[in-house]
Amino acid sequence: MEIGLVTKSVSGQYTVKTEKDEYICKPRGLFRKDGFKPLCGDIAEFEITDVSDKEGYIQKIKERKNSLIRPPVANVDTSVIVFSINNPKLDEFLIDLLILASRAHKIQSILCINKSDLADDDKLRLVMKEYEKCGCEIIVTDALHEDNLDRFSKVISSGITVFAGQSGAGKSTLINALTKTKSMQTGILSRKIERGKNTTRHCQLLPYMEGYIVDTPGFSKFDPGLLEPEAIKDMYNEFDEYKSVCKFNDCKHINEKGCAVIKAVEENLIPIGRHSRYKMIYNMSKEALKNRRGY
Ligand SMILES: Nc1nc2c(ncn2[C@@H]2O[C@H](COP(=O)(O)OP(=O)(O)OP(=O)(O)O)[C@@H](O)[C@H]2O)c(=O)[nH]1
Ligand SMILES: [Mg+2]
Ligand SMILES: [Zn+2]
Structure with a gap:
């Protein structure tokens, strides 16, 4: 054999x-x-x-260490969450969901802020600040002009890496530049083609250094219902240093009295955006769990 x-x-x-x-x-x-x-x-x-x-x-x-439905791939080590600040407009909610999805599958994630050529410097700094303590390394790139792409060689040189993120953020452009191929269709054309065919059937690992890269075409949705509400609160590195001080052991950091996480948000020690989206995601996944169970 x-x-x-x-x-x-x-x-x-x-x-x-x-x-x-x-x-x-x-x-x-x-x-x-x-x-x-x-x-x-x-x-x-x-x-x-x-x-x-x-x-x-x-x-x-x-036996698999993990498996994803979209893209259909097993044994994923790393996810690169690609997004831009302009064109497409920043979608922090999707970024947070993709970080959580990665954690749920025990996949380490890296944030890639692409299209840095189109971003305003102040806004770029704000976004980096928002995510600085989330536990993901942040790489700022301009795939079109192949700027700063060598950073990837340090963080995804082996294993299987999935590129995910908003449609049009530049995943395929980045992958083509990294693998020095034209393996992936880019631009609006790619989206037109992808809509027409069943992309979930086809998948390919592209060699990059000692490892492999996989593209996720046209990612725009992720269902928070797939996350377990109780697991989510432990997936925010920002909460780590405060949560042991919460008054209640099982504190969800939503609206509890004596919650040290909420206090840290009020004192600007935890980004308010990350916490308010956490509350939304927590509630959405709780609703979804209720619907699944029927009570
Ligand atoms: N200005 C600028 N344009 C970029 C950059 N990266 C990609 N683009 C352009 O953005 C468009 C979309 O890029 P794609 O690589 O197709 O985006 P994608 O994330 O693969 O999109 P989907 O396949 O729909 O998910 C293309 O026209 C690229 O040329 C960048 O860093 N700067
Ligand atoms: Mg693409
Ligand atoms: Zn709390």
Whole structure:
């Protein structure tokens, strides 16, 4: 049996890369019966069925560390959350949700403020201040002029990295520049094409340094209902140094008496924007949980 990394999936066919070679593989029938599908990023055990044509048959998938639905990829180590301040307009709510989604999947995230050429310096500084204590490294780039892209070589040099963020923020432009390819469609054209086809079916890992990059085309939505309300409050690094002082052990930092987090917000020690969006996200995920349970 051979072992390799699934680097590409197109309509039921999987490219599996071994140390020396690449094989086009089909999954064994039993997977389909179980409703199980291999994903890009999976470590696959496969049998070679045709040596000269390099074809194979996937027999087994190693246990995954995590798996995402969009993009459909497994064993993700890092997410790069790409956004811009102008064009498209800053969407802090989406940024916060993507940080939370990453944490929920045990994925480390990096914030990339792209289109720095279009941003006003004061606004840029404010945004960096807002996120300085969120626990994510911040990289400011201008993908169009390939400015500051070498920063990525230090933070995503290995493992599997997913680029996510608002549509039009420049994910594909960044990826093309980093991988020195034109693998990804960019611009309005890409969005027109993506709308027309089922993008959830197709996925590809692009080699970058010792690791791989995956694009998420046209990301604009994320459902807070997928987050567990009780888990969210522990995903804000900003709250860490205050929450042990809250009067109640199970304080949610929403409106409780004696909440040290709320006090820190009032004293400008925690960005008010991060906290007010936290309250919204917490309530939305609580509502969603109620709807799921039916009470
Ligand atoms: N001025 C400027 N334009 C940029 C920059 N990065 C990307 N663009 C442009 O912004 C547009 C959108 O870039 P894409 O790379 O397609 O954005 P995307 O995030 O992949 O968008 P979706 O695939 O829809 O999610 C393109 O016209 C790019 O040329 C940048 O740093 N500065
Ligand atoms: Mg794109
Ligand atoms: Zn509290």
